[in-house]
Amino acid sequence: MIAIIGGGASGALTAAQIGLQATVPCRVVLFDPSDHLGQGLAYGTRNFAHLLNVPAGKISAFPDQPNHFLEWLNRPANVATLLRDGPVAAGDFVSRAIYGCYIASVVEEAFSHPACVASLDVRASRVVDFIPTATGGTIVTSDGDTEDISHAVLALGNLPPRDPLPGRHPFFRSQRYVPLVWKAGAMEAEPDDDVLIVGTGLTSVDVILALEASGHRGKYIVTSRGGRWPQPHAPSPSHHDYLAAGPLPHSxxxxxxxxxxxxxxxxxxxxxxxxxxxxxxxxxxxxxxxxxxxxxxxxxxxxxxxxxxHRMPPTAWRMLEKLRAEERLELIPGRLVDFIEDENGVVVHLKPKKSQELRNLKVQRVFNCIGPESNFRQHFNEPLLINLLARGVLHPDPLLLGLESTENFEPIGAKGRISPQISLIGPPLRGMLWETTAIPEIRVQATKVAAYALRNVQPGWEI
Ligand SMILES: Cc1cc2nc3c(=O)[nH]c(=O)nc-3n(C[C@H](O)[C@H](O)[C@H](O)COP(=O)(O)OP(=O)(O)OC[C@H]3O[C@@H](n4cnc5c(N)ncnc54)[C@H](O)[C@@H]3O)c2cc1C
Incomplete structure (x- = not known):
């Protein structure tokens, strides 16, 4: 049995690939407490204003079928049920919630195909431990169930972000502070609240889009050290492959x-x-x-x-321009210094870049959008990872961008020991690959991880 731990895009696409690639019967069990297959953090949003940051023609689930998503979108049944504005063109940006439905459908179609010899069992439970053995290992779930397996795919996604100030600042226990914006109902505020958004990446844009869609009237103050927004997508002639001739630079x-x-x-x-x-x-x-x-x-x-x-869709950029013009959006590059809460809100002490003066800003809500933590030495609350790190099966990479791994995505442990019965996929491979979190990379990894997980599956191995 092959276990996939995590049912976001990485886990779901790996499952689909196993369904497509298996040549002898085998069983796949996918564990995810959310039981929404394929959604994970990115595609679990219910807000249709949250768009993919890649046009529809570039985000197929399959590396060898570039138009697959576009063709799926434009199936008559999907046009009728999912697409408010009719058929979609390759350059259109569609909702991430729709992409979540697409991934789930890709998995469903892979396992229901008459030629498929694998079976998939999706379990709505959290895995809290994996004990490797010579022939695979034992999975332990939070309900205390155990399952012996031959191979485990760790598709756990990103670590949650750290708080935006070091130490255990009391404000981080306040109701006014939103530590993880992707939790259900987290992107909310009273309509007239002024809000501080810490971080200027795509997640900060999502928070603004969500609040605007709910009729927000208050101001947005957005801050990060460098104060750079993602650039907008715009038509640009494709450029020739200037690195193809090699050799690649070393500096x-x-x-x-x-x-x-x-x-x-x-x-x-x-x-x-x-x-x-x-x-x-x-x-x-x-x-x-x-x-x-x-x-x-x-x-x-x-x-x-x-x-x-990591660019934003043009519609999102236009909305930021409009908010700026209405003086409802202020971007302040700088460094957070303190939060002082009272009964009406919180005063944020911020030191703007290139200024000696502190600015004191009164807001009613603070959203943490600084991006996922990548340092696996930091404290976090994920028993499975804590156990695997403590046992030396997993080990942070030297740049603290993720986990050490071989070219085959097997984890390299604390003493250099390789665990061939485990595959890593997605964000934790950032230290080795740098570019590893978006679908164009994940779909390639899923193909490779599925082939690797299936390598020992022999006829008669499992019914
Ligand atoms: C907000 C956002 C928007 C993005 N937009 C785009 C985009 O437009 N285009 C693009 O190409 N890329 C985008 N990405 C990047 C990329 O597609 C995602 O990072 C990708 O979905 C990662 O998927 P994942 O399955 O590795 O992780 P996740 O989506 O985080 O899924 C991990 C899953 O593992 C489960 N899990 C965790 N621990 C356990 C456990 N112990 N036991 C069982 N299950 C567990 C979680 O419940 C979760 O469902 C976006 C990312 C984010 C965060």
């Missing part, structure tokens, strides 16, 4: 020089095509960099990369 300076030259030759307004042409090479570029160069990238170039690579 960040050399890479930055190449990219700058390409942008200059394409015309500054066509930078998107130049950045997108890096995508097929991102993982190889990352692997090619020595550790000090990776550290240099994280210190100096990461904010630039994040804002240009």
């Amino acid at each position: 960040i300076n050399a890479l930055a020089r190449i990219v700058r030259n390409e942008i200059a030759s394409a015309g500054p307004e066509n930078w998107r095509g130049v950045i997108d042409a890096l995508r097929p090479h991102t993982q190889a570029l990352w692997k090619n960099l020595p550790l000090p160069e990776k550290r240099k990238f994280l210190r100096h170039l990461r904010p630039f990369w994040e804002s240009h690579r």
Whole structure:
């Protein structure tokens, strides 16, 4: 039996691939407490204003069928039930909730296909431990059930974000503080509340979209150290594959020089095509960099990369422009210093960038959108990970971006021990691959992980 722990996009696409690739009968059990297959954090939103940040023509579940999502969307039954504005074109941005339905349907279709010899059992339970053995291991769930398995796929997604100030500040226990915006009902506020959003990535934009959709009238103050929003998507001519001829650069300076030259030759307004042409090479570029160069990238170039690579749909950008014009949105690059709560709200002490003066801002609600924690040495509350880290089966990578792993995505433990009966997938592979959290990367990993999990499945192995 193959166990998949986690039923977000990574776990669900791995299950679908096992259903498609299995050539002898085998059983797959997928554990996820939420029992909404394929949704996870990203696609579990019920807010239809939360759009994919990639157009419909670029986010198929299958690397070898680029139009699969588009064709699925435009099936008459889906146009009738899911699409308010009729059929969708390749360049359209559709709701993430619809993408969650798509992933669930991909899994359903893989296992219901007459040629499929695998079976899938979805269990609405949390796995709290996995004890590896010579032939696989034993899964332990929070209900105390145990299950012996031959292979485990850890598809647990991201760690939750840390609080935006170090230490255990009393404000982080306040009702006015929202530590995890993806929990059901978390993106809410009283209509006239002024709110502080900490973080300027795509999640901060989602919070604003959700509040606007609910008729919010208050102000949004948004802050992060660098104060960079994600750039908007816009039509841009595709750029030639300038890294194809190789060799790949070994230093960040050399890479930055190449990219700058390409942008200059394409015309500054066509930078998107130049950045997108890096995508097929991102993982190889990352692997090619020595550790000090990776550290240099994280210190100096990461904010630039994040804002240009992870872009927002144009409709979201237009909404931010409108809010700015109405003076309901203020972006303050800077550093949070303190939170002082009283009965009317919380005064946020913030030191704006390049200023000696503190600003004291009164708001009624604070949303933490600083992004997921990647350091597995930090305290977090996930018994399965705590147990596997304590047992030395999992180990943080040297950059503290995720977990150490082999090229086959087997975890490398504390003493360099490889666990071939476990596969990692998705966000925890960031240290090894850098680019690993979006669907175009996850769908490739799911194909590979499924083949790996099936490698020992022999005829007669399991009925
Ligand atoms: C808000 C958001 C928007 C995004 N938008 C896009 C986009 O538009 N385009 C794109 O390409 N990418 C997008 N991404 C990136 C990417 O698609 C997601 O990160 C991806 O869905 C990751 O899926 P996952 O399955 O690895 O993790 P998750 O979606 O986090 O799923 C992990 C699952 O594991 C389960 N789980 C955790 N612990 C246990 C346990 N102990 N036992 C059992 N189950 C457990 C959880 O319940 C959860 O369902 C987005 C990401 C986020 C967070």
